[in-house]
Amino acid sequence: MSTHVIRFEKVSKAYPGTAKPALDQVSIDIEKGEFVFLVGQSGSGKSTALRLVLRETRSTGGRVHVAGKDLNRLAGWKVPRLRRQIGTVFQDFRLLPNKTVSENVAFALQVIGKSRAEIKKVVPQTLELVGLDGKGERMPHELSGGEQQRVAIARAFVNRPMILIADEPTGNLDPTTSAGIMKLLDRINRTGTTVLMATHDVHVVDQLRKRVIELDHGRVVRDDAQGAYGAAG
Amino acid sequence: MQFRYVFSELRSGLRRNLSMHIAVVLTLFVSMTLLGLGVLMKQQSDIATRFLGDQLQVTVYLCRDGDTNPACAARATDEQKQRVVEAMEGNPEVASYTFESQEEAFEKVKELYGADQFDGDNPALTAADMPESYWITLKDPKEFQGIESEVQGLDGVSQIRDVHETLKPIYEWLDALKYGSWGIAVFLLVAALLLVANTIRLAAFARRKEIAIMRLVGASTLYIALPFLMEAVVTAVIGVALAGGTLGAFMWFGVHERIADSVKFMPWIGAQEYTTALVVIAILGPALTLLPTLLLTRKYLKV
Ligand SMILES: Nc1ncnc2c1ncn2[C@@H]1O[C@H](COP(=O)(O)OP(=O)(O)OP(=O)(O)O)[C@@H](O)[C@H]1O
Numbered sequence A: 001m002s003t004h005v006i007r008f009e010k011v012s013k014a015y016p017g018t019a020k021p022a023l024d025q026v027s028i029d030i031e032k033g034e035f036v037f038l039v040g041q042s043g044s045g046k047s048t049a050l051r052l053v054l055r056e057t058r059s060t061g062g063r064v065h066v067a068g069k070d071l072n073r074l075a076g077w078k079v080p081r082l083r084r085q086i087g088t089v090f091q092d093f094r095l096l097p098n099k100t101v102s103e104n105v106a107f108a109l110q111v112i113g114k115s116r117a118e119i120k121k122v123v124p125q126t127l128e129l130v131g132l133d134g135k136g137e138r139m140p141h142e143l144s145g146g147e148q149q150r151v152a153i154a155r156a157f158v159n160r161p162m163i164l165i166a167d168e169p170t171g172n173l174d175p176t177t178s179a180g181i182m183k184l185l186d187r188i189n190r191t192g193t194t195v196l197m198a199t200h201d202v203h204v205v206d207q208l209r210k211r212v213i214e215l216d217h218g219r220v221v222r223d224d225a226q227g228a229y230g231a232a233g
Numbered sequence B: 001m002q003f004r005y006v007f008s009e010l011r012s013g014l015r016r017n018l019s020m021h022i023a024v025v026l027t028l029f030v031s032m033t034l035l036g037l038g039v040l041m042k043q044q045s046d047i048a049t050r051f052l053g054d055q056l057q058v059t060v061y062l063c064r065d066g067d068t069n070p071a072c073a074a075r076a077t078d079e080q081k082q083r084v085v086e087a088m089e090g091n092p093e094v095a096s097y098t099f100e101s102q103e104e105a106f107e108k109v110k111e112l113y114g115a116d117q118f119d120g121d122n123p124a125l126t127a128a129d130m131p132e133s134y135w136i137t138l139k140d141p142k143e144f145q146g147i148e149s150e151v152q153g154l155d156g157v158s159q160i161r162d163v164h165e166t167l168k169p170i171y172e173w174l175d176a177l178k179y180g181s182w183g184i185a186v187f188l189l190v191a192a193l194l195l196v197a198n199t200i201r202l203a204a205f206a207r208r209k210e211i212a213i214m215r216l217v218g219a220s221t222l223y224i225a226l227p228f229l230m231e232a233v234v235t236a237v238i239g240v241a242l243a244g245g246t247l248g249a250f251m252w253f254g255v256h257e258r259i260a261d262s263v264k265f266m267p268w269i270g271a272q273e274y275t276t277a278l279v280v281i282a283i284l285g286p287a288l289t290l291l292p293t294l295l296l297t298r299k300y301l302k303v
C-alpha cells in the first residue's frame, strides 16, 4: 500500500435522500507520481470521487486511503493536515477578488502558519513556475481566464503537495489556453506530484495519453494505462 | 505571523460589522448591569436576613444583667431558658429556632459599626452587654400570635421582636429589584444571544470565500474560527467593562455615599459584594458570547 497515494476499495457513496448511489463499489489504485484522468458523462460521479479524496465528504461503503490514511477513520481535527498534502484546482478558479495574485498565492501559506520569510521566498518561485512572473501585483480581474487558472494552480502547488486534484480545470477555457494549462499540470506532475484530474475535455485527454479511468453511473467502466477520452477502438 | 493575521482579521471583522457589534455591546452592557444589580440585591437581602432575620422570624430576647426592662430581675437562668425552649418545641406555629449567644450578637454589632470602635481597655460595649436570644422561624408568617403570647409571659424573657411587619417593605423592595433586574436581564440576554448569532452569520457569509479556501488548503479549524472567537471576546469584554463601571458608580454614588451613611440598622453591600457581582458578570458575559460563537462556527465553518 505504501506506493499507493490514493486507493479506493469498493467505495460507495450515496448522498442522503437519493435513491441511486453517486459511486457504486469503485476500486481504484493510484501510485505516487501518476497522472490520471477521470472521465465520464455528467453525473457519473467524478466530482464525488474527488471530494472523497479531499474528505469533503465520507464514503458510505468501502475504504478510501489517501497518503496512507484511512479517511473514514481519520479524526476530524486531522483533516487539515491531510489537506495540506493535497492541492486543489477548480473550473471556476476561486481566487479572492480583493487580493493581488501574490497575495492569493501567499494566502494558502499564511493560513497554515508558514513564516513570512518562507512565503516571501516561495511565492515568487511558484509564480515563475506557472508562468506568471511579473504579474504578482495584478488583481485577479486584470487577468485572462487562463492566467487566473495559473494563479489557482500556483496556490494549489505552492505548498508542494503530494497530490494535485483538478476538477475540470480547463472547463472555462478555450483549447489553446487549455493546452497551456495542461502543459503546466504535466510539468507539475514531473516534479513527482500525483495528479488526478476530472474532465470532459476530449482534446486534452487525447493529447496527453495518460491513464484514463472512466466512470459511468458511479461505476468504473474502463481503466486504460495510456487511454483516450473515448474507449479505444 | 499567526497573531498578525488574527489581529488584522479581528480589526477588519470589527469594522465590517460595526453596527452589529455596537448592538451586541450595548445589549450586553445593559443585561450585565442588570444581572450584576440582581447579584448585589441578592447579597443585600442575604445580609438583611442574617441581621434582621427573615420575614418568617420572631426574635425572643432574653434578660441580661442590668437589663433596662423592669420585668427582668437578672440574667435569664438555664431553667428559664429551658421553659422558653419547651414553649417553642410545643408550639405548632414554630418551624425551627436557633439560639444566638452574647458573643454572636456582639460580632454582629462589630460588623455593623466596625470592630475598631470596640478596641481598647474601656470599650463602649462588650459581649456582656448583649442579650442572648432565640430566633424563631415560623411555619406561616401570619400565624405568630400563639407563640408570642405564650413566650411573652415567661420569666427571663425581656422582649419579643416581630420584625416581619417592619421588614416586609424592605424585603419586598429587595426582592422586586432582584427578580426584576434578573427578569429583564434574561430578556436582554436572549436578545444578546440572537445578536451574536446574527453577527457571526453575517461575518461568516462575508468571509465565505476566504473560509472555503482556508478549509481547502488545510487551515486548522481553530485558525479559521479564531477571528470570530476574538470578536466575541472583544465585544464581551467591552460590554462587561461598561457594566462593571456602571455597577461601580451605583455602589459608590448610590450605596456608599447615600444609603450607607444614613440608614444604619444593617450593614450595606460593599467592595466584597461588588467584587462578587463583577466576577459573575465577567464569567457570564464572555461565556454568553463565546458559546454561541463556538456552536455556530462549528456549524458554519464545518471542515
Ligand atoms: N451534495 C449532493 N447531494 C445529493 N446528490 C449529489 C450531491 N452531489 C452530487 N450529487 C449527485 O451525485 C451524482 C454524481 O455527481 P458528481 O457531481 O460526482 O458528478 P460529476 O461526474 O462530477 O458530474 P459533472 O461532470 O456534471 O460535474 C449526481 O447524480 C449528482 O446529482
Ligand SMILES: [Mg+2]
Pocket (backbone or CB within 6 Å): A046, A047, A048, A167
Ligand atoms: Mg463534477
